[in-house]
Amino acid sequence: MVTSKRGSKDLIRAINYSIILNKIKEIGPVSRAELAKVTGLSSATLTGISAQIIADGLIFEKEMGESKGGRKPILLALNPSGGYAVGIKLTENTLIGVLVNFVGEIIERYNMKLVSKTPESVADLIGNLTEELIKRSQVPKDKLLGVGVGAAGLVDFDRGMLITSPFFRWRNVPFSQLVQNRVGVKTYVDNDVNTLMVAEQLFGAGQNLEHFITITIGRGLGMGIVVNGQIYRGVKSAGEFGHITVHSNGRQCACGKRGCLETLVSDEGLLISGREVCSEPVDSVDDLLQLAESDHNNAQNVFAQAGTLLGAQIANLITVLSPMRIIIGGEGVRFGDWIFKPMHQTIKENIMPYQGEATEVVVEPWGDDRWAVGAACLVLGEFVKSPLYRNSSYD
Template sequence: MKPSLLGNRDLIRAMNRSIVLNVIKTNGPIARAEVARQTGLSPATVTGITAELIGENLVFEKDMGDSSGGRRPILLAINPSGGYVIGIKLTETHAIGALTDLEATVIHKRTDNLHGRDPEVIVKQLSLLVSELLKMAGLPKKKLLGVGVGLAGIVDSEQGMLRQSPFFGWRDLPLGEMLQAQVRVPVYVDNDVNTLTLAEMWFGGGQGIDSFLIVTVGRGVGLGIVVNGQFYRGARGGAGELGHTVIDPEGPTCECGKHGCLEAFVGDPGLVRMATEAANRGEIHGPITSMSDLLTQAEAGDSGARAVFAHAGDILGQGIANLLNIFNPQKIIISGEGTRAGDLLFGPMRESIARNVMPGLARDTSIQIDAWGDDAWALGAASLVLHELFESPLNR
C-alpha cells in the first residue's frame, strides 16, 4: 500500500533519496564525491541527503584508512542493522515469516499453521507472526520498516489488493489495508513470483543485469520478467502466467479450468497425477501419492519415474525456448521447490531448449538454477519492502 500520493517537490526529494541510497547499496563503501558523480546530483544535495540517511541510521560513515599517508577518505555504506523488515509467504496451509536486515540477511524465521481460510482470522495470525518475530529478535517495533506479503494469485500491488487467490478462493480482498491496520507499519502485498523476482533483482543473480527472467517450478509454474532494468507487471499486474500458456488443447484439465496448460504437465500435482496413472499401469514401482514418492523412485533409478520428469522437462524446455524467442534475455533463473528434482528435470529441459529455440538465440542467454532454500519465498516477500526503500518512486 502506498502511504499517500506525493507532491512534486516531495516526489523529487524521495526520488533523489532512493537514488542516493541505491548507489550506496550497489557501490558502497563509496565517497560522497563519487555518489555525486554517479547520480549527477550536486555535492550539496548529496551532503544533505546523506546527512538525513546517517541521521536515520540507514547509512554510516566508514573510515577506510589510506595507506599512502594522505587524508583518509570517509566512505559511506549501508548500515545493515539500521532497520529491519519482515517478509511473509502465505501458502495454502502455512505462513512462513522471515525477519531480515537491510542487506536481506535472514535473522529469524518462523512458520505457523493457518487456522482455516477466514481472511480475518488469517490476518490476525499474520499480525501475531510479526510480533513473535520481533520478540525473537529482541527488536522494538520502531526498528521495523515494513512488512511484505507474497502469495499466489493476481495481486494489485499498488492497492495491496488481492484480486484473485486460487488457493483461498478470495476475491478483491484488501489484504494490505487489513494487515496494516493491525501491525501499524507499511504493508506491501504482491504475487509471490514477483517477490522472488525482486529478491533476485536486488540481492541475487539478477543484480546488475538489465534483462532477465525468473521461472519458478513447484506447486505451480510462474514467471517474473525484468526488461531494461524494470520489473514488468503487465496492464493490471497479471503478466507472467507462463504456467497457463496452453501446450496441448487436448491435454489434462488445469486448475484454471482450461485444458493442457504447461502447469498441468510440469507443476507438482500434474506430475503426481501422471505418475499415479503410470504406477497403476505398472510402469512405476508404486504406489505414488506424493512428489517425494515420485522423487524417491526416480532417484532409485526407476525408469518409469524418470520418464515422468523427462516428459515434464521436455515441456518446460518448450516453454522456455518460447520465452528466449520472445525476450532474448541475458539470463534465465530457475527457482522454486521443484528444483529439487535436479538433473532429472533439467537435463531433458536443456535438451528441449536447444531443440526448440530459434537457431542462434540460445547462446545469448545463461541459465542459472537456484539451489532451493525453504526461506527463499519469505526472503522474497521481505525484498518487497527493501525494494520500496531502494527503488526510485518513479520506477515503482
C-alpha cells in the same frame, strides 16, 4: 506557486536520495568521489544528501580500502541495521514468517498454524506473528519499515487486493489494508512469484539487470518478468507461464482450460504422469524422484519429458523477450538434473544462435525461507524505490 516550487524541490531531493541509496546498495562500499562519478550528481548535492541518509541511519561511513600513505579512504556502505522488514508467506495451513534486516539477511524466523481462514482472522494472525518476530529478535518496533505478504493467486498489487486465492477461496479481499490496520505499519501484498523476483532484483541473481525473468517450479509453475528494471504486470496478471497451452486437448487444468504446461510440469502434473507409467505405488512426487534416483527408467522419463516441455517454452520466451537472465527457483529445484539437464538441452536446440548467447539460464539453490524473505523484500524494494515508481496508493 511557492508550494509547487517547494514540491518539485522536495521531489528532486527525494529522487536523488533514492539514486544515491540504490547506488550504494549496488556498488557499495563506495567513496563519495566514485559515487559522484557514477551518479552524475554534483559533489555538493552528494555530500548534502549522503549526510541526510547517514542521519536517517540507512548508510554508514566505513574506514577501509587501500591507504596511499595517508588516511584510509572513507567509504559509504548500507547499514544492515538501518531498518527491518517482516515477510510472510501465506500457505494453505501455515504462515511462514521471517524478519530481515536492511540487507535482506534473516534475523528471525517463526511460523504459525492457521486456525481459521477468514480474511480478518488471517490478518489478525499475521499481526500476532509480526509481534512474535519483533519480540524474539528484540528489534525496536520503530525500526520496522513494514510487512510484506506473498500469496498464491491473482493479486492487484496497486490496490493491495487479493483478487483470487486458490487456498482460501477469497474474492476481491482488500488484504493489505486489513493487515495494515492490524500491524500499524505499511503493508504490501503481492503474488508470491513476484515477491521472489523482487528478492532476486534487490539481493540475488537479478541485481543490476534491466531485463530478467524468474520462473518457479513446485505446486504450480509461476513466472515474474522485469523489463527496464520494473516489474511487468500487464493489464491483468501477466506471467501466467504455467497456463501456456502445450496440448490443446490435454489434461484438465485448475484454471479451467486444458493442456496447460502446469498440468505436466508441476508436482501434481509429474505425479499424474508418474502414476500413468510406473507400476510401483507413487504417492507423492518425492516417491517418483526416489524411483528415478534408483534407476527406474519410466520415472526418469517422466522428469525428462517435463524438462523437455519446459525447455521448449523457455526457448520461446527467449525468442520473444530476450531477457538477460532467466532464474529458476522453487521447491522443484530438488528434481535436479532429471529435469534440468533435458531442459537446458532443449533450450539450446530451440533458440536462434545469436539470441541464445545473450541469455543465461540459471537454476538457483532453494531454501524453505525463500518465499518469506521475498515477501519481506517487497517492503525493502518499495522503501528504496525512486518516488517516480513507488506505489502511491500505499502512501
